[in-house]
Amino acid sequence: MWAITVKEFRQLFRDRRTVGMLVAIPFLLLVIFGYAASFDVTSVPTLVTGPRATQVAASLPAPFHVVDIQPGGDRAVAQAWLRDGRSWAGVLTSAAGAPQILVDGSNLFAAQAVVSASRQLGIPVQVLFNPALKTSVVMVPGLIGIVLVFVGTLATALGVVRERQAGTLEQLAVMPFRPRDIFLGKVAPYFLVSLVDTAIIVAAGLLVFDVPFRGSVLTFLLGTLLFLFVTLGLGVLVSTVSQNQGQALQLSVMTLLPQVLLSGLIFPVASMAAGVRWISYLLPLTYFIEVSRGVLIKATPIGALVGPLLMLAVLGTVVFTLSVIRFRRDLAPARTSAR
Numbered sequence: 232m233w234a235i236t237v238k239e240f241r242q243l244f245r246d247r248r249t250v251g252m253l254v255a256i257p258f259l260l261l262v263i264f265g266y267a268a269s270f271d272v273t274s275v276p277t278l279v280t281g282p283r284a285t286q287v288a289a290s291l292p293a294p295f296h297v298v299d300i301q302p303g304g305d306r307a308v309a310q311a312w313l314r315d316g317r318s319w320a321g322v323l324t325s326a327a328g329a330p331q332i333l334v335d336g337s338n339l340f341a342a343q344a345v346v347s348a349s350r351q352l353g354i355p356v357q358v359l360f361n362p363a364l365k366t367s368v369v370m371v372p373g374l375i376g377i378v379l380v381f382v383g384t385l386a387t388a389l390g391v392v393r394e395r396q397a398g399t400l401e402q403l404a405v406m407p408f409r410p411r412d413i414f415l416g417k418v419a420p421y422f423l424v425s426l427v428d429t430a431i432i433v434a435a436g437l438l439v440f441d442v443p444f445r446g447s448v449l450t451f452l453l454g455t456l457l458f459l460f461v462t463l464g465l466g467v468l469v470s471t472v473s474q475n476q477g478q479a480l481q482l483s484v485m486t487l488l489p490q491v492l493l494s495g496l497i498f499p500v501a502s503m504a505a506g507v508r509w510i511s512y513l514l515p516l517t518y519f520i521e522v523s524r525g526v527l528i529k530a531t532p533i534g535a536l537v538g539p540l541l542m543l544a545v546l547g548t549v550v551f552t553l554s555v556i557r558f559r560r561d562l563a564p565a566r567t568s569a570r
Contacts, residue, residue, distance in 0.1 A: 259488070262507070272344045272502050275334075278312045280304030281324030288322070292352075294344045295320065309333050313359055315535035316525060320345050330354055336361030337528040339369045340499050360445075360529045368443070371436035372523035373496040376516045378432055379455070380462050380490055382425045385483040387466025391417055392479040395470075414558050418463045425459050436527075446526035450533045454522035454540060460547035461515040464554040471557035490516040518542045 244250060274296040279288040284302045291297060298318055301308060309321030313335045320341075321333040334345040336358040343364065349356035361368045394417070436442035444451075465486060473479035492498065493507060494516035500508060511517050518539035525531030533540075 256485075256488075270340050270498065270502065272341045272499055274501060275320050275341050275345055276318045277320040277322060278304070278309055278318040279322045279324065280306075280309055281322075281330070282326045283324040283330070284322075287324045287330050291322065292348070294341075294348060295322070306333075310359065314529045314531055316521070316529075316531065317535075332356040334358055335529070336364055337369060337524050338499070339364060339366065340502070365441075367436075367440040368528060369524065370496070371432070371440055371442045372527045373494070373516075373520045375429055375432050375436075375455075375523055376458065376494075376519040377491065377496070378428050379425050379458055379519075380487055380516060382421060382428055383459055383462025384466040384469065384486055385480070386424070387418060387421045387463055388469040388473065388479040388483050389476050390421065391467060391470035392473050392476050396475060414467070414555060418467060421466070422459060422463060425462075426455070429455055442527060444527050445530035447530075447533065450536065451523065451526040453533075454519060454526070454536070454543065457540060457543035457547055458515055458519040458522075461543060461550050464547060464551035465515075467558055468550060468554040471554065471560070490514050493517075495520055513546075515543055515546050518546075 273294050275294045276298045277291065277295045278299050278301065279285075279291070279297055280301045281287075281304065282302060284300045284304070288297045288300050299312075306323055309318075309323060310333065312318045313321055313333060316335075319335045319338050322330050323333065324330045332345065332349050332354055334342045334349075334356060336342045337360045339361070342358055342361070346356055346358065346364075358364060433444070437444060466483070469482045469486065470479055473482055489510060490496075493500075493503070493511045494514050495511065496516065500511045500517065503511065521539040522536050522543075525536055
């Protein structure tokens, strides 16, 4: 037993990447949960409209954070702001009588904070887009992204590494194929599988969990394609720096974990500490969740989603370019030896 124990220690410490993972993951989990694991929303972007907008805005307590005052605005203006994500709450004032508050139910924790504050103030509140504040309505659009990350990154990385370990990748390299042909041929099956998984999850969300689909199918499809563009490239990039499937699995988990915890899927991005919040803006899942929830729950038009769609395109271009460069570098030795 002692001999086996010593052997295992030696073998473990030869794999520096595994040792690093064993040390880094607990520390990473502690930091992320310590700074990001908060359901409390202390600042809710709020639009105030109506004749007494200026007077009411000056008296609104936390968590209301007034971002705009429109004395000439009405209910339609407030609903448009909530639909487009420019505010999470809208306060409607009139010449006489108490104001009314509208809140975006797709932002679950912010809506709960507004409902609680409105009850304390004695102001009537109406929840839009998710009136019952159902968790499933908010979570399912985000879970679509998790599935795409899982298939696009983990499955692609393991598949490409398996080819390298079996020696078939080198065999493809010496055949009369261009690197981009091999690259696209490898990721095409995972691309199609991801689209099928997306359709299955969306259908299950609609039929089983009563998740609405109020927006444009084309806008949702565009966001999905751009997100797949990032995740597939990330999977290939992981495979190019992994020597075996164990390493590919470890690195894939390392890329998946921050996206689950810091993308706004579980914890609101606005409630995260500034020290970790900036990471959220580098994660593709953050922008896909914004698109997915906006299209499915609020029917947000494509014009209001240009920002997250553009960020997905930028991230996809960067990741895909790096993965292609690394992939060509992996193929170069086999082609050189064949000559």
